[in-house]
Amino acid sequence: MKLTGAEIFVECLKREGVKTLFALPGGVVLKIFDVLHQQKDIDVILTRHEQGAGHMAEGYAKATGKPGVALVTSGPGMSNIVTALVDASMDSVPLVCFSGQVSTNLIGNDAFQEADNIGLSRPCTKYNFLVKDVNDLAVTIKEAFYIAMTGRPGPVLVDIPKDVSMNKADFKYPGSVAIRGYNPTYDGNKWQIKQAAEAIVKAKKPILYVGGGVIFSGASEELLELAELAQIPVDMTLMALGAFPGEHPLSMGMMGMHGTYWANMAVHYSDLVIAVGARFDDRVTGKVSEFCPHAKVIHIDIDPTSIRKNVNVDIPIVGDCKRVLRELNQILRATANGEQKELRKPWWDQIHEWKRAHPLTYEQDPQGPIKPQHLIKRLYELTRDRDPIVSTDVGQHQMWAAQYFTLAKPRRWLTSGGLGTMGFGFPAAMGAQAAFPDRLVLCIAGDGSVQMNMQELATAVVNKLPVKVFIVNNQYHGMVRQWQDLFYEGRYASSYLDVVPDFVKLAEAYGAVGLRASKVSEIDDVIREALAVDKPVIADVPVDKYENCYPMIPAGGCNHEMILADPPELKKKQAAGAQVVGEDKDTVLTA
Amino acid sequence: MEHIISVTAENKFGVLSRVAGLFSGRGFNIESLSVAPSVDPSTSMMTIVTSGDDRIIEQIVKQLNKLIDVIKVVDLNESEFVERETALIKVHTKPEDRAEALRIADIFRANVVDSTSMTYTIEITGGIKKIEAIINLLQPLGIKELIRTGRIAIAREPIRPAVAQPKRVAKE
Numbered sequence: 035m036k037l038t039g040a041e042i043f044v045e046c047l048k049r050e051g052v053k054t055l056f057a058l059p060g061g062v063v064l065k066i067f068d069v070l071h072q073q074k075d076i077d078v079i080l081t082r083h084e085q086g087a088g089h090m091a092e093g094y095a096k097a098t099g100k101p102g103v104a105l106v107t108s109g110p111g112m113s114n115i116v117t118a119l120v121d122a123s124m125d126s127v128p129l130v131c132f133s134g135q136v137s138t139n140l141i142g143n144d145a146f147q148e149a150d151n152i153g154l155s156r157p158c159t160k161y162n163f164l165v166k167d168v169n170d171l172a173v174t175i176k177e178a179f180y181i182a183m184t185g186r187p188g189p190v191l192v193d194i195p196k197d198v199s200m201n202k203a204d205f206k207y208p209g210s211v212a213i214r215g216y217n218p219t220y221d222g223n224k225w226q227i228k229q230a231a232e233a234i235v236k237a238k239k240p241i242l243y244v245g246g247g248v249i250f251s252g253a254s255e256e257l258l259e260l261a262e263l264a265q266i267p268v269d270m271t272l273m274a275l276g277a278f279p280g281e282h283p284l285s286m287g288m289m290g291m292h293g294t295y296w297a298n299m300a301v302h303y304s305d306l307v308i309a310v311g312a313r314f315d316d317r318v319t320g321k322v323s324e325f326c327p328h329a330k331v332i333h334i335d336i337d338p339t340s341i342r343k344n345v346n347v348d349i350p351i352v353g354d355c356k357r358v359l360r361e362l363n364q365i366l367r368a369t370a371n372g373e374q375k376e377l378r379k380p381w382w383d384q385i386h387e388w389k390r391a392h393p394l395t396y397e398q399d400p401q402g403p404i405k406p407q408h409l410i411k412r413l414y415e416l417t418r419d420r421d422p423i424v425s426t427d428v429g430q431h432q433m434w435a436a437q438y439f440t441l442a443k444p445r446r447w448l449t450s451g452g453l454g455t456m457g458f459g460f461p462a463a464m465g466a467q468a469a470f471p472d473r474l475v476l477c478i479a480g481d482g483s484v485q486m487n488m489q490e491l492a493t494a495v496v497n498k499l500p501v502k503v504f505i506v507n508n509q510y511h512g513m514v515r516q517w518q519d520l521f522y523e524g525r526y527a528s529s530y531l532d533v534v535p536d537f538v539k540l541a542e543a544y545g546a547v548g549l550r551a552s553k554v555s556e557i558d559d560v561i562r563e564a565l566a567v568d569k570p571v572i573a574d575v576p577v578d579k580y581e582n583c584y585p586m587i588p589a590g591g592c593n594h595e596m597i598l599a600d601p602p603e604l605k606k607k608q609a610a611g612a613q614v615v616g617e618d619k620d621t622v623l624t625a
Numbered sequence: 626m627e628h629i630i631s632v633t634a635e636n637k638f639g640v641l642s643r644v645a646g647l648f649s650g651r652g653f654n655i656e657s658l659s660v661a662p663s664v665d666p667s668t669s670m671m672t673i674v675t676s677g678d679d680r681i682i683e684q685i686v687k688q689l690n691k692l693i694d695v696i697k698v699v700d701l702n703e704s705e706f707v708e709r710e711t712a713l714i715k716v717h718t719k720p721e722d723r724a725e726a727l728r729i730a731d732i733f734r735a736n737v738v739d740s741t742s743m744t745y746t747i748e749i750t751g752g753i754k755k756i757e758a759i760i761n762l763l764q765p766l767g768i769k770e771l772i773r774t775g776r777i778a779i780a781r782e783p784i785r786p787a788v789a790q791p792k793r794v795a796k797e
Contacts, residue, residue: 152639157650161693164639181693215635215696339687342680 036202039168040065043132043199046175048075049207052103054094054468055079056087060107061147062196063134079468079497082489084111086461088118089487092127093465096448097423099252101128101182102465108134109147112154112193117455119189120158124452125273126250128187130178131155135195138166151193160188168201173208180211185218186337187250218336222353222361230308230332230349231365235374237306237330239381240266243289243318246273246451247311247335247355249444254278256359257310263366265374267385269297271312272436275447280440286385287394287440290318291587292433295392295596296385298587301326302594303384309333311355314344315452320593334358392585392598394437400554403578406431406506409557410438410478413504416561422474423448423466427459427483430512433583435478457486463501464494474502474565481507481534481574491544494570502564502571508579509534516582519604520597541572549573580608627656627676629708629778632689633697636662636669640694644671647692653677653685657775668696672777701778708778711750714760717743717769726766733759744769 037045043066047055054077059067070078081087084106091102102122106115112133122129133155136145155162161181163174174192182190234240248257254277261268261284268278269289278285289297301307307329312318319325322344333340333347334355341350351358396407410431424439425448426432432449441447448466450458463477484505494501506512514529538548547569551560557575564571582604585596600608634640641660648655656674663670675685682700689698716726723745730737730747733755739746749759753776760771 153642156639156643156646213693216693337691339684339691341687343684 035205037205038065038069038202039171039194039199040069042168042171042203042205043175043194044069044073044076045205046172046207047103050175050179051100052076055103055105056081056090056094056465057105058082058084058087058107058111060109060111060134062108062136063105063111063132063194063199065196065199066105066132066134066194077468079493081461081493083487084114085117085457086487086490086493088115088129088131089121089455089458089461090465090468090490090493091129091131092118092122092125092458093425093448093462094469095122095127095129095465096462097445097466098469099250099445100469101130101179103130103132105132106134107147108136108151109149111147112149112151116154116158117453119155119191121450121453121455121458122189123158123160125450126187126246127189128182129189130182131159131189131191133191133193134199135164135193137197138195139197141195151191155191158189159191160186162191162193164193165195165198168198168203171198171203172205176208177211177213181213181216185216186247219338219352220336220354220357222334222351222358224361226349226351227358227361228365230334230351231362231369233306233330233332233349234264234266234308234362234366235369238377239300239304240264240306240308240378241286241300241304241329242266242268243271243301243307243309243312244268244274244277245271245310245312246277248274248277249311251311251336251355251357252444253311253354253356253359254444256356256363258282259363260359260366263363263370265378265382266308267300267382269293269301271315271318271451272449273451274312275436275449276441276444279442281442288436289593290315291320291589292437292583292585294394294437295585295598296388298585298593298596299388300385301329302592304329307331309335310359311335313337313340316344316589319344320587320591324592326593396581398554402554404551404554404557404575406434406508406577406581407438408554409504409506409551409575409577410434412557413476413478413561414439416558417474417476417565420474420565422446422476423463423470425449425459425463425466425475425477427477427479427486428454428456428513429480429483430508430516430581430583431478431480431483431506432459433513434506439478456480456483458483460484460487460501460503461490461493463503464490464497464499467499467501468497475500477501477503479503479505480512481505481509481537482511482531484537485535488540491541491546491570491572495545498569500568500570502573504561504564504573504575505537507534507537507574507576508581509576510579513583516586519582520586520588520601524604524607537572537574541570546570546572551575626678626682626702627674628682628685629701629706629776630673630675630685630689631699631701631778631780632671632673632695633663633668634671634692635694635696636667637694640669641671643692643694644673644689647688648675648685651684651688653681659775659777672775674776699780701780704783705781706778707781708752708776709750710753710756710774710776711748712756712760712771712773713738714747714749714763714768715739715770716745716747716763717767718745719767722766726763729759729762735759
């Protein structure tokens with residue numbers, strides 16, 4: 035029996051096990067929506083903006099490890115989702131995005147709502163397809179899922195012209211895929227792994243520098259075994275939080291620009307850096323020429339281009355983190371003879387000294403303004419029993435969340451790392467909630483970021499996605515303000531948000547629950563109340579406007595040269611409060 | 626340092642833009658690029674002339690390999706190779722220079738592929754030095770148009786010691 039392209043599309047998604055589709059219709063994809071409307075296996079979540087659909091699919095993918103799937107229309111539908119594709123591309127998120135396209139006979143004619151979707155998405159996808167013939171549709175979809183999920187995961191776009199969704203073809207879903215130019219390497223080179231094991235056994239000051247790749251490959255157990263076997267401290271990148279239990283004695287917390295003092299000092303003074311599923315991003319390395327200057331570097335990554343892209347590597351191992359670590363552990367189990375603990379005692383003494391010298395701190399005056407760190411710490415303490423999934427937006431609150439919201443397990447942390455996409459957190463949380471309706475999903479947002487995808491509040495309400503959004507509201511683009519404080523002599527160019535909406539009323543206007551904690555003493559009650567209701571909650575928490583995030587490695591600085599607190603002259607300026615340049619009136623609408 | 630990279634890729638639409646986009650997106654140089662179908666019509670061969678230090682070249686090779694439509698990448702500088710380029714040169718000559726133009730073409734073993742009363746179109750194939758040399762000599766006569774293919778290159782087969790053939794004994 036022949037099926038239409040739209041029917042084939044839906045059949046293929048079912049075969050791929052897709053349960054949730056984040057979508058927004060338009061002229062050229064109506065046929066597909068019509069078919070979707072008449073089936074029950076795939077839940078269609080209608081978003082209010084295509085960017086929201088993209089980030090929801092990302093949140094879904096990050097939380098589940100399965101591909102996130104989005105469907106948008108041609109032209110503006112496609113261009114709106116480009117940000118999410120770039121984001122997924124930077125953070126290796128398996129996303130399969132379907133875009134509508136004008137009919138094949140109109141392509142290239144500047145037709146209504148036509149855009150060059152392939153051209154738009156080429157630099158921000160792992161691969162993209164234009165389906166010109168309905169007979170190719172099933173194979174293409176199969177390949178799209180395969181490419182998105184294998185090797186280093188990433189976004190794939192499939193562009194479906196209107197006539198392809200209307201035309202009919204025999205449906206046969208291929209059982210397997212063979213692409214001659216695409217053969218990811220999963221098993222690491224055995225000789226190289228042996229070299230790595232030898233280096234690990236001998237090292238006096240080793241450090242594990244782990245990235246998001248550990249999470250994608252599901253290598254947390256192997257990582258834990260390696261760290262414990264060889265008594266190696268574990269530095270995590272922003273993307274890796276949760277890959278290693280945050281409260282484990284070997285955990286060093288986050289490294290990088292706003293990482294902990296000891297995590298950054300350790301990597302700088304280490305004699306062996308074992309990078310696993312990480313890509314030596316500039317936010318981690320700081321000044322790249324002086325990154326870990328005393329260390330030999332082992333780099334395990336599935337993507338050969340990550341190796342030696344930014345720093346020189348002594349022992350490169352291309353392969354899947356899980357498989358390589360398993361192999362490595364096997365050798366270490368035989369060779370690590372228990373002497374490592376003794377050998378590395380001075381190293382651990384040094385690390386403990388760093389920890390004692392500069393712990394993460396803030397001062398919360400019980401009567402004073404709420405410190406953002408305190409809010410996040412309380413949120414962590416009051417929700418940790420429920421093993422929540424936490425998403426963040428981008429900025430100061432994201433870094434504070436990374437510092438103070440300790441995670442025990444992988445796939446609990448949804449954040450935009452590589453691209454730093456403000457507006458990511460709220461829809462990403464909704465995507466995770468759609469995957470896990472019974473779990474607690476928190477979103478730690480900034481007042482600037484959250485407004486970038488605020489419209490999705492409607493999606494949350496309609497689809498009963500009870501995410502709990504906590505807005506760390508400092509009425510600034512806080513990270514921008516911090517940089518202006520430190521590097522632009524306090525000239526707050528366009529970082530002050532003169533008008534911030536009353537988020538409580540806004541939530542209520544959408545049919546969600548709005549809450550506010552204005553005093554330190556109200557924080558716990560607001561958190562408890564938010565957790566108690568079975569509806570989306572927007573909790574607005576006005577915080578100290580001038581709190582800055584430390585430690586901080588200035589862009590291009592060395593990892594051991596951190597700013598640990600506000601410079602004294604800045605403190606004085608802040609004490610003067612409202613006299614800070616740029617903020618001369620307080621027209622905030624909050625009650 | 627200049628490198629010549631040979632790429633075998635799927636012969637389908639959009640592949641060239643993926644390769645070109647990779648170079649522009651990552652700030653790599655392309656000095657010349659030539660593409661045409663291979664023996665197997667489902668693949669095409671590209672010769673890319675680029676430059677950079679060892680780390681950049683390593684990245685270029687790896688990034689090209691990462692492209693899903695790319696089947697094989699060879700940095701020809703790692704072994705011996707032969708390179709060629711073809712140029713078509715339209716020389717607009719004064720009557721008294723026409724003999725000279727032909728003489729130059731002859732010296733370089735170039736062919737005249739089109740001629741009018743005022744012009745000769747000369748086809749020259751060779752290494753880059755040869756092409757540049759003939760251009761230099763023809764320039765004073767007046768080059769009206771010049772088109773070059775960009776370089777193509779192929780690895781030399783390694784020379785293996787001749788293997789002694791087993792003697793055939795004719796049966797009687």
